[in-house]
Amino acid sequence: MKLGLISDIHGDPLALELAWSHLTVMGADRIVCAGDLVGYGPYPDRVVAFLEERQVASVRGNHDRWALERGLGVPDEYGGGPPSAATLRALAALPSHLLVADLDQIGVIVHGSPRSDMEFIQRRTHPPATLRADLRALDANLLVVGHTHEPMWFRCDRGLVVNPGSVVSMPVVKKSSRTFALVDLTERSVSFHDVESGERIPLDPWPEEDPAPPSKRS
Template sequence: MTRLGLISDVHGDPVGLELAWSHLMVMGADLIVCAGDLVGYGPFPDRVLAFVTDRRIPSIRGNHDRWALERGPGEPDEFGGGTPAPETLEDLRALEPSLVLEREGKVVVVVHGSPRGDMEFITPRSHPPRILDALLATLGADVLVHGHTHRPMWYRSASGGLVVNPGSIVSVPVVESSRSFAMLDLKAMAVTFHDVESGRLLEVSPWPGSE
């Protein structure tokens, strides 16, 4: 199992989710994982959770997922998203804030914001190479996958470790979105980024200071 499909920040958009899933299946993904924020902003949280559950897509809990749980049943989303049904909230409650996978002798850690919390943004200014190197070393990870920023990124350390954000899937006018997903080849330790609608390859420049 060498090819991991990476998605994040679905935000209640089942159409974008289904498109990304379809492209990744055609591309030969062995497993698809989600870096959180399944709900919020978009109108169809129940459809998103049903899709993820039915297809057994491992996902973690993002900040919008956590906020939905904190609001509780029937409470409206202050960001305009659809109100999750009680069954959807139960599915969200079952999610963990992080996920560790071992594939092809590689350790992959999946978080939403950063390992320090679901609200921390990983940006070039806040996370230069020395910080990303330290995170990989502290976690004992070969790959760190995160989301939250809605912007795709990749960083390769001198030791060959990777930090990857696949970008966001959601397409609603109230939030910025890259409309992208990623494919991670663990054997080659390489990542590619793709457009949600067409599946076409997107060019994403390496993180400043990437090896």
């Protein structure tokens, strides 16, 4: 199975449509989203409608959760457009995690981490031992995360950890990689792509081993 990965759309339907179009042409068997459909950008309703119409499953991100906590008609402190009642109902139905399977390959999609939608998976805080432990605890071959707006991937004997980055291209979001990803579950391989052009972006994986501690001089 070729799994298309998008994340952190933040009310930007144009970037979403571009990423979806590229992934469809690339032969993605299924496309999933790692959350944050709303927040920052002005068009939350268009984003949610697009995903629903094309049956793109998504998890709930922290901005989606905050929109629900604010409720209908309450301004977004991050400047995002106000979600309609229908959009809020759709956000309320989003799960905290998704499962995808292809024969014996199991993938888990979350927003921040398996523990929290606010946890940033970063190299300095999540060494290889932690990522392996997450894959082992989930009994999964693939863990997909978002939230950081930065693409990354890690591969070990347990499987893959992948962040596709953020698709959003609007200037209202200062930090965005403007990327999406395509994972081959069978081959356990991943490629990253520019939202506008669809061109592949080279990205080295995180190291498979923890860095060696500094040697002590006697």
